[in-house]
Amino acid sequence: MPLSPLLQAYDQVILDLDGCVWIGDQATPGAPEAVAALRHAGKAVAFATNNSWHPGEEHVRRLWSLGIQASLTDVVTVGGAVQHLLAETRPGRSAFVIGRPSLVDHVADAGLKVVNGTEHAVRAEVVLVGSTDAFDYDSLRTAVLAVRAGADLLATDYAPESLLLTRITALRHCGLEPRTMQLNWRQPSQDLLAGYPAGYPVVLAADVLYERRDILPLLDLFDRIVEPDGVLWLAEPGRPPASIFLETASRQGWSFASATWTGPWPDPGDAEVVARVHQLRRR
Numbered sequence: 001m002p003l004s005p006l007l008q009a010y011d012q013v014i015l016d017l018d019g020c021v022w023i024g025d026q027a028t029p030g031a032p033e034a035v036a037a038l039r040h041a042g043k044a045v046a047f048a049t050n051n052s053w054h055p056g057e058e059h060v061r062r063l064w065s066l067g068i069q070a071s072l073t074d075v076v077t078v079g080g081a082v083q084h085l086l087a088e089t090r091p092g093r094s095a096f097v098i099g100r101p102s103l104v105d106h107v108a109d110a111g112l113k114v115v116n117g118t119e120h121a122v123r124a125e126v127v128l129v130g131s132t133d134a135f136d137y138d139s140l141r142t143a144v145l146a147v148r149a150g151a152d153l154l155a156t157d158y159a160p161e162s163l164l165l166t167r168i169t170a171l172r173h174c175g176l177e178p179r180t181m182q183l184n185w186r187q188p189s190q191d192l193l194a195g196y197p198a199g200y201p202v203v204l205a206a207d208v209l210y211e212r213r214d215i216l217p218l219l220d221l222f223d224r225i226v227e228p229d230g231v232l233w234l235a236e237p238g239r240p241p242a243s244i245f246l247e248t249a250s251r252q253g254w255s256f257a258s259a260t261w262t263g264p265w266p267d268p269g270d271a272e273v274v275a276r277v278h279q280l281r282r283r
Contacts, residue, residue, distance in 0.1 A: 003041050013038055014076075017049040017059060019213035024220045027066040035068050048076045052130045055102040056080060079106040082128070086110035096121045096146050098139050099130030126152045127178075129166075147176055199227030206235040215245045219252060222280075232280040237273065249280060256280045 007013070015021055021031050038045050047070060049059060056075045063070040083106040086095075091111040097104045107128060108114050115121045122145040129143065143151075147170065163180035171177050203226050208218060226232050232254075236242045246256055261275045 003037065003043075007038075007043070008041070010043065012044045012046065014046045014048050017047050017075075018051060018217075019211075021047065021068070022062070022066060023213065024216045027068070032067040046074050046076060050078050052078045052082075052103055053100050055105065058102075079103050082106055083110040086112055086126070090126055090152065093125040093152075094120060094123070095126040095128060096124035096142060096151070097128045097130075098143060099128065099132050103128065103130045122146050123149055124151050129178075144173070147178070150176075199225050199230055201227055201230045203230065203232045204235075205232065207237065208234075209236050209239055209241045209245055212241050212244060215241060215248055218245065219249060223252075226282075228282060230281075234278045234280060236276055236278075238276055242276065246278065253283050254280045255283045 015035070020028065021035075022028060035045055047059065047063065051059075054077075056072050056077050056079070059075045059077065060070050060072055063075075079102050082103070086107060087110040093112050094115045095107050095112040096115055097107050104114055104116070112126060115124050121142045124146040127143050127146050166180060167177050203222065205218075205222075208214065222232055246258075249256065256278050258276060258278045261277070263271060263273065265271070265273060
């Protein structure tokens with residue numbers, strides 16, 4: 001596989017994982033061959049991901065399973081970036097963490113004392129919030145009490161709009177603005193089905209289709225979390241990937257019925273907004 005003249009001018013190539021090197025559980029067509037060609041040409045190759053659900057070791061194992069050799073030093077994760085930041089700026093402090101176990105491990109490896117589940121949690125010096133499906137009111141209450149007591153709050157999410165809302169809400173209710181970091185939580189946890197191993201009878205999803213690369217991971221997720229006779233309600237504002245999603249879902253055995261709403265909406269500024277709602281069931 002020859003390199004383009006543009007690539008030949010560079011010594012280092014950094015590749016995004018989700019949607020670039022792989023989609024779902026499959027390598028993107030030609031990805032292993034492209035990585036091999038880059039290395040054969042003497043280019044240094046690194047892999048980056050904004051996925052905070054899994055540790056770097058799991059990404060390395062997945063790369064090897066797809067035929068791409070990699071070591072832990074080749075993979076840069078958000079958790080690793082958080083660990084680097086904390087180790088430089090907040091070593092030795094106590095921390096309350098809302099997030100997946102991999103994020104908790106990174107915080108501990110940065111030299112902070114994780115106080116989750118102890119009486120010291122409400123007085124933690126640092127609060128970190130990452131993507132997780134194990135969030136509950138007790139965690140929220142502990143985090144708010146710690147922030148009110150002066151904890152340094154780091155909030156993470158995939159959407160920058162959500163991070164902005166987090167800052168506004170924290171300022172309004174706690175008088176403190178948290179630092180934020182954008183993350184990607186496309187990789188679902190097995191814990192999602194802990195209470196419903198056969199899937200959920202009804203799944204509601206709103207505004208989740210932004211890019212074409214979202215389509216296959218979402219279909220894979222819905223296949224896992226919607227029970228065989230269940231129903232999926234999907235709402236979206238008419239972005240192009242939605243039509244492709246429905247066509248792909250139909251080819252994979254889903255039937256759907258759609259309806260469109262044009263308002264009226266509470267905010268006059270939304271007069272041009274169109275909402276489409278789709279009901280999907282397996283055939």
